[in-house]
Structures are given as C-alpha cells and as structure tokens.
Amino acid sequence: MVKEKELQQKQPMPPIATWFPPVALGWLIPGGGHFLLKRNGRGALLLVAVTSMFLFGLMMQGAMFQPQSGDLLTTLINTGGFIGDICSGILYLLSVCFGYNQVDVAGHVHDYGTKFLVTAGLLNILAMVDAYEIAAGRKD
Amino acid sequence: MPKVNLSHFEAAFLFSLFASVVMGVVTKRTDRDRLHYGLYTFGCFLLALFGLGWLMYLGHG
Numbered sequence: 001m002v003k004e005k006e007l008q009q010k011q012p013m014p015p016i017a018t019w020f021p022p023v024a025l026g027w028l029i030p031g032g033g034h035f036l037l038k039r040n041g042r043g044a045l046l047l048v049a050v051t052s053m054f055l056f057g058l059m060m061q062g063a064m065f066q067p068q069s070g071d072l073l074t075t076l077i078n079t080g081g082f083i084g085d086i087c088s089g090i091l092y093l094l095s096v097c098f099g100y101n102q103v104d105v106a107g108h109v110h111d112y113g114t115k116f117l118v119t120a121g122l123l124n125i126l127a128m129v130d131a132y133e134i135a136a137g138r139k140d
Numbered sequence: 141m142p143k144v145n146l147s148h149f150e151a152a153f154l155f156s157l158f159a160s161v162v163m164g165v166v167t168k169r170t171d172r173d174r175l176h177y178g179l180y181t182f183g184c185f186l187l188a189l190f191g192l193g194w195l196m197y198l199g200h201g
Contacts, residue, residue, distance in 0.1 A: 042165050049161040059144040100141055112151040123162040130166035
C-alpha cells in the first residue's frame, strides 16, 4: 500500500502537449476535456451537471465575486469566490460579457445562487483534474 | 434571464444532485463504481440535509 503510493508519487510529469489541450478545453467548456479524450458519456454528464448548476445560480440571481483586499477573511472569501467563478470557463465569461453578473443581495435564494455559481466552478476543477489524469494515462 | 424562487429544500436538493453527478463521474474507475459512488454521495447529502434540518428545528425550540 505504501509502496503503491510511493510509486504513484514518483511518476514523472507527462509532457505538457498531452495534458494541456484537454485541461484547457475542460476549463473553457465543462466536460470539453472528456469530449476531446473521447469520453463522450462522461463529458455529457459533466457538461449538463456543471452548466445546470451555473444556470440555476444565475436564475437565483446569485452574485459574482470580485477580488477585494482588506482583512484576511474578506480577501480570502472574495479571492476564493472569484477563482471559483472563473473556473466555470465560458459560462462565466459569457455571463459577465452579457451583464448577468449581479450585485450581492440579501435573501436565501440569492445566497444559494452565489454558492451555486462558485460550486459550478469548483466542480469544473474536479472535471479538469479528471481530464488531466485520463490524458496522462493514470486513469482509464 | 428567468428568475427562480426555490425553497431551502429545493435548492439543497438540486445542489446535492449536481454535485453527486460530478463526484460520481470523476472519482471511480468503472461505470458501476461511479454509479454506486454517485448514489452514495447523493444519499449522504440528503441524510445531512434532513439531519441538519431536524437539528436546527429541534435546537430552535
């Protein structure tokens, strides 16, 4: 068990040309990396799940984070939230481009919406890591 | 953009559903394991949802 973990840790980094295109496409279009790697079923599930979560977040009038400095907690929440938001790729870019980013409003629905928007990006990071592992040959 | 007004339960249910799908898809190595893990995660989310709901209800007095 320990040896297996050591072996996994010692695996060399694969060449960037093998993993960068699926990871980049996976960032831009949720599930795109899986489509590029011919994992169409899984790619479709990821696309539907991440996109639906993001769209529900928008329809619940969730707020998009902007990086802000100040005390530690403010910086952490806003910068972390912003990173979560931009990880949704084209969904984030289009919603900002078309003016769907909204200011923070009080209310449980809006609060859920904000969390949906950030979580969609975080789930997309999981999908990108999965695409990386498939491209690197560490996973089927 | 249409607006939706969901209750706490509906929003948490949708959150659980989408998160479980992604976690099921990316975690395991076979389709069977992925399905099992997705359902397991979804069950855990719902358990936590109802458990915390009752805890808050009882704690509120």
